[in-house]
Amino acid sequence: MTKAVSQSASSGAVLSDRPTLEVEDLFVEVLTEKGWATVVDGVSFSVARGETLGIVGESGSGKSVTCLSITGLMPPKQTRVRAKTMRLKEHDLLSLSPRQMADVRGPVISMIFQEPMSSLNPAFTVGDQIAEVLRRHEGLSRKAAKERAIGLLARVGVPNPARRFKQYPYEFSGGMRQRVMIAIALACNPDIIIADEPTTALDVTVQAQVLELLRDIQREHGMSIIFITHDLGVVADICDRVVVMYAGQIVEGAQLDTLFEQPEHPYMEGLLAAMPRMDNSLAELVSIPGNPPRVGAFPEGCRFNPRCKYADDRCRTGESPVLELAAPNHTTRCLRHDEITLTGTT
Amino acid sequence: MLKFILYRILSTIPVLILVTFAVFSLVLLIPGDPAVTIAGPDATVEQVAQVRERLGLNRPIIVQYWDWITGALQGDLGTSLFTSRPVSTSIADGLPVTLSLAVMALLISLLIALPTAVISAVKRGTWIDRVATVGSSLGIALPSFWLGLVFVLIFSLGLGWLPATGYVPITESPGQWLEHIILPALTLGIAGAAESTRQLRGSIIGVSQQEFIRTARSKGLREGKVIGKHIFKNASVPLVTVLGLQITALLGGAVLVEQIFGVPGLGQIAIQAVTTRDIPVIQGIVLISVLVAMISNLLVDLTYGYLNPKVRPR
Numbered sequence: 001m002t003k004a005v006s007q008s009a010s011s012g013a014v015l016s017d018r019p020t021l022e023v024e025d026l027f028v029e030v031l032t033e034k035g036w037a038t039v040v041d042g043v044s045f046s047v048a049r050g051e052t053l054g055i056v057g058e059s060g061s062g063k064s065v066t067c068l069s070i071t072g073l074m075p076p077k078q079t080r081v082r083a084k085t086m087r088l089k090e091h092d093l094l095s096l097s098p099r100q101m102a103d104v105r106g107p108v109i110s111m112i113f114q115e116p117m118s119s120l121n122p123a124f125t126v127g128d129q130i131a132e133v134l135r136r137h138e139g140l141s142r143k144a145a146k147e148r149a150i151g152l153l154a155r156v157g158v159p160n161p162a163r164r165f166k167q168y169p170y171e172f173s174g175g176m177r178q179r180v181m182i183a184i185a186l187a188c189n190p191d192i193i194i195a196d197e198p199t200t201a202l203d204v205t206v207q208a209q210v211l212e213l214l215r216d217i218q219r220e221h222g223m224s225i226i227f228i229t230h231d232l233g234v235v236a237d238i239c240d241r242v243v244v245m246y247a248g249q250i251v252e253g254a255q256l257d258t259l260f261e262q263p264e265h266p267y268m269e270g271l272l273a274a275m276p277r278m279d280n281s282l283a284e285l286v287s288i289p290g291n292p293p294r295v296g297a298f299p300e301g302c303r304f305n306p307r308c309k310y311a312d313d314r315c316r317t318g319e320s321p322v323l324e325l326a327a328p329n330h331t332t333r334c335l336r337h338d339e340i341t342l343t344g345t346t
Numbered sequence: 347m348l349k350f351i352l353y354r355i356l357s358t359i360p361v362l363i364l365v366t367f368a369v370f371s372l373v374l375l376i377p378g379d380p381a382v383t384i385a386g387p388d389a390t391v392e393q394v395a396q397v398r399e400r401l402g403l404n405r406p407i408i409v410q411y412w413d414w415i416t417g418a419l420q421g422d423l424g425t426s427l428f429t430s431r432p433v434s435t436s437i438a439d440g441l442p443v444t445l446s447l448a449v450m451a452l453l454i455s456l457l458i459a460l461p462t463a464v465i466s467a468v469k470r471g472t473w474i475d476r477v478a479t480v481g482s483s484l485g486i487a488l489p490s491f492w493l494g495l496v497f498v499l500i501f502s503l504g505l506g507w508l509p510a511t512g513y514v515p516i517t518e519s520p521g522q523w524l525e526h527i528i529l530p531a532l533t534l535g536i537a538g539a540a541e542s543t544r545q546l547r548g549s550i551i552g553v554s555q556q557e558f559i560r561t562a563r564s565k566g567l568r569e570g571k572v573i574g575k576h577i578f579k580n581a582s583v584p585l586v587t588v589l590g591l592q593i594t595a596l597l598g599g600a601v602l603v604e605q606i607f608g609v610p611g612l613g614q615i616a617i618q619a620v621t622t623r624d625i626p627v628i629q630g631i632v633l634i635s636v637l638v639a640m641i642s643n644l645l646v647d648l649t650y651g652y653l654n655p656k657v658r659p660r
Contacts, residue, residue, distance in 0.1 A: 073563055098569075105566035113557060113564075121558040123579040123653060133565045168655040184565065 019046035020191050020224045021070070021109075024085035028062070028069045030295075031078040037296040040066050041248040044323075047192060052218065052225040054239030054256070056232065056271070058292050062248040063228045067194045071109055072101040089191055106137045110185040114197040116177035120169040126180050127153075127165030133187040152183040157213060175206035179213065186217060192224040199234060211238055232275050236260065244268050247293050247303040250323060254330040261344040264332035266308045269342040302335065310340050347651070354647055358640050366418075369632045370411045374625075383623055384427055401427070418633060424626035426619075433630040436615050441634060443513060444604070444611035446523075448596040450531035452589070455539035459585075462539075463546035464573065470551060478543065485540025490599055494533040494606040501529060511608035530607040534599050538592045545588045549581040556580070583653050590646035594639045 028040035040062040047053045055063045068074045069081045070093065086093040091104055105111075113119040120129060130152055131145035140148065146165065153161035156179040169177055178198060185193050195214065199207040215238060218225055227239055235242055236256065243253040244267065252265040263269045270288035290307040293299060302321055305311040314335055315321075326332045334340075381398040382389070389397075398404045402413070417424065423433035466478035502510035508529055514522040553559065554577050562576040601613030612631055619627035650657050 071564065073560060102563075102566045102568060105564055107566075111561075111564040113561060115557055118557040119561045121562065121576050121580070123655065124576075132567065132571075136565065136567055136571075170656050181561070184561070 019048045020051075020089060021226075022046040022085055022087045023066075023070060024083060026066065026069065026081070026083040026086065028065050028074070029080040030065070030074070032296065034296060036080065039248050039295050040069065041320075043245070043248075043250055045243050045250065045253065047224045047226060049191075049224060050218070050222045051241065052227055052239045054235040054242040055226060055228045055245060056230065056235055056242055057245035058230055060292060060295065061245040063245050064196055066245070067111070067196060067226060067228060071105055071111060071194065072096070072098065073105075073111075103137075106133050106190065107188040108190055109192050109194065110188070110190045112178070112181050112185045112193060112195040112198045114200050116174050116181055116201060119181055120177055122169055125166055125168055126172065127167075130165075130180065130183050130187060133184055137188045148187070149183070152187055153180070155217075156180070156183045156186070157209075158183075174202055175210065178202060178206075178210050182210070182213060182217070186221075189221060190223060192226065194226045194228070196228045197230070198227075200229070200231070207234070214238065232260075232271060244271070247298055248295070249303065249320065249333060250331075251304065251333040252331065253323075254327075258327070258330055259344075262327075262330075263342045263344050264326040264330060264337045265304075265334045266310050266340070266342065267304050269344070270307075272345055273343075275345075302333070310334075310336055312336070350651060351648065354644055358644065362636070362640065363415075365636050366415060366633060367411055369636065370414060370629060371407060374407060414629065418630075423630035423633070426627050427624050428622055433626050436627060437612065437630055437634055440610065440612040440615045442515075443609060444597065444600050444613060445638075446516060447527060447530055447534065447600055447603070447609060447611060448593065450527050451535035451538065451596055451599075452592065453535075454531050455535035455542060455592070456589075458535070458539035459542035459546060463543045463550060464578075466543070467547045467550035467554070468573065478547070482540035482543045485536050486544075488536070490533050490537060491602055491606060493536060494530070494603060497529050497533055498606075513607075513609045526607075526609075530603045530609055533606070534596060534603045537599070538589075538596065541592070542585060542588055546581060546585045549584045550577055553577045553581045579653060583650065586646055586649045586653065590642050593642040594635075597635055597638060 023046065024044045026040055026043045027038060029036045029038050043062070043066055045053065045055075055066065057063045065074065069079070070086065070088070072093070074081065076098070083094060088104065088109055091100075091108065093101070093104075096104065120126065127146065127149050130149040131140075131142070134140045134145040134148050135142070150161045150165050153164055158164050158176060158179050164172075169180075172180065178201075181198070185195075193214075198214070199210050202210060211234065214225065217223075225238075227235070229235060239256050241253070241255050242259050243250045244259075244265065245251065246267050252259065252263065252268050254264070259268065260272065263272060267288070273286045274288060276285060288307055293303060293306075298320075299306055299316075301317050301319075302308070302311065302315040305315040308315065321333050321335045323331045323333050324337070326334075326337045379394075381394050381401065381403055384401075385394045385397045395404075402410060414424065421434055423437070425432050426436065429436075462478050462482075466475040469475050498510045501508045508525055510529075513526050516523040550573075554573075559572065559576055562572045567576070597612075600611060601616060603609070604611045604613035605617070612634070615627065616631045618624070619631065
């Protein structure tokens with residue numbers, strides 16, 4: 001038997017002594033029509049300096065809510081957040097007031113969102129939206145902020161930055177807008193950037209360019225990245241370590257290669273099998289049967305059991321299983337991980 | 347931007363021609379013959395015909411229109427059939443009064459609406475919001491003539507703070523002008539305030555759920571900046587539409603309010619002209635009202651261009 005780990009997949013932090021971000025036992029409840037529902041259930045993870053952590057999961061698995069809760073961006077009246085630890089560098093996020101939290105957003109942690117089309121304010125110039133972060137956090141003058149913003153636009157690969165500075169978001173393509181979002185996120189040189197499906201809304205070629213840009217920037221500045229996505233191809237491209245979320249819980253966590261080669265949770269195996277591949281393009285597309293459970297309607301036992309081909313009676317009753325160590329630096333929430341052999345990619 | 351303004355002004359010309367012609371012919375369709383009225387009840391057919399000849403009422407409508415419109419372009423709107431005063435003089439007397447009343451009413455309604463809407467949107471669902479919602483329903487429902495009388499009862503007759511009727515031009519004494527204009531402007535502005543509050547509250551709530559507002563917060567901007575800059579500029583588009591409509595409604599409402607408070611504005615002149623079938627005066631007033639409406643529409647369009655860069659011409 002492996003021993004249960006209450007802590008986290010964080011035991012795998014390799015790069016430095018103290019992780020940049022540490023989250024332990026995060027619970028998030030949101031107010032729905034039927035009352036409070038737990039959408040994030042005991043999530044723990046950490047991100048080391050310069051590391052890229054992938055958070056993988058289907059829509060509604062709680063990955064975005066996890067990150068919005070960390071940054072204090074969930075609507076306060078409809079959200080309850082508690083955790084054992086939520087530490088970002090020297091800041092204890094649980095004890096910060098909303099005002100103090102706002103001071104942290106920008107220079108310490110920043111975000112890139114999924115929809116570049118709707119994430120920029122249509123009524124202000126792109127330049128103004130970049131410069132305003134610098135003015136807010138670094139107290140720059142209008143002129144100095146403008147200069148820095150033009151530099152940032154150039155850095156994220158927007159051609160003709162001085163002219164583009166004065167343009168409005170509608171004058172930009174989707175990929176260019178996402179570059180602007182990256183410039184905003186990068187402006188105050190944060191320690192960690194949360195990228196919430198930043199490439200999902202983009203064309204494949206543009207996707208590759210944006211990923212490339214993020215990688216370059218990370219190399220230059222040594223910042224950490226949390227990359228939220230449901231696209232395993234993107235994960236394989238950019239992440240060092242991955243946690244997999246299902247129905248509000250982390251169900252597996254490991255280094256990228258380990259996770260892809262030897263998954264320890266049937267859900268991850270299913271995701272890998274569902275990934276279309278070049279070498280057997282004639283084969284049928286595989287999918288995981290059924291749908292993820294809705295919030296507030298989680299099944300008894302393992303939350304994945306109704307869709308799991310390995311599930312037996314133990315999986316269908318009682319509390320949901322705890323996260324266990326399947327191997328060093330590899331956690332899983334599967335009760336049967338010792339008994340079953342799962343196939344990964346080769 | 348200059349090209350846009352020029353284009354918008356030029357494009358009002360055909361509308362202006364159509365509207366003025368419609369106004370001109372509509373007045374002639376009103377039952378009753380001004381020549382008969384002027385000539386008096388005992389006039390003979392010949393006398394009526396003479397009056398008609400003198401006033402040019404026997405010529406084809408299109409000729410009369412041409413005379414009138416070319417005159418109007420030179421500031422000559424004809425003379426009143428009854429007082430024999432030039433129409434433009436009467437309008438020049440009444441227009442500043444009515445305009446200052448309308449502007450004050452608009453100002454008061456914004457002074458009420460802006461803070462109320464912002465507070466009730468931010469404090470959505472709390473008792474403050476509910477009080478504001480009930481208040482704006484009342485503001486829309488209560489008729490202005492009733493409100494006007496209540497204000498006179500409270501502030502003039504009861505507390506004695508402000509005069510009940512009358513008017514002093516601003517050029518004569520700004521202080522007294524303000525004293526006389528506050529009650530009528532408040533009466534006129536309250537309905538608009540209520541409407542603007544509702545509209546703005548709704549659009550603030552709508553805009554605050556947009557993703558770019560989350561982006562603004564994710565930058566660590568202070569809440570005041572998020573609301574005052576990022577939400578407000580987007581949320582004020584529907585407000586501007588409502589304000590544009592209100593300017594014209596204010597001119598109509600002014601007729602009633604001027605009667606209640608005895609303010610010698612365009613409304614009083616209009617009522618007098620209508621009851622006596624003083625056609626040149628009616629035409630002049632309608633023309634001025636149309637112009638005011640068109641100018642306010644132009645301003646609304648230009649404001650749109652400022653608020654929403656997408657509608658600016660490239």
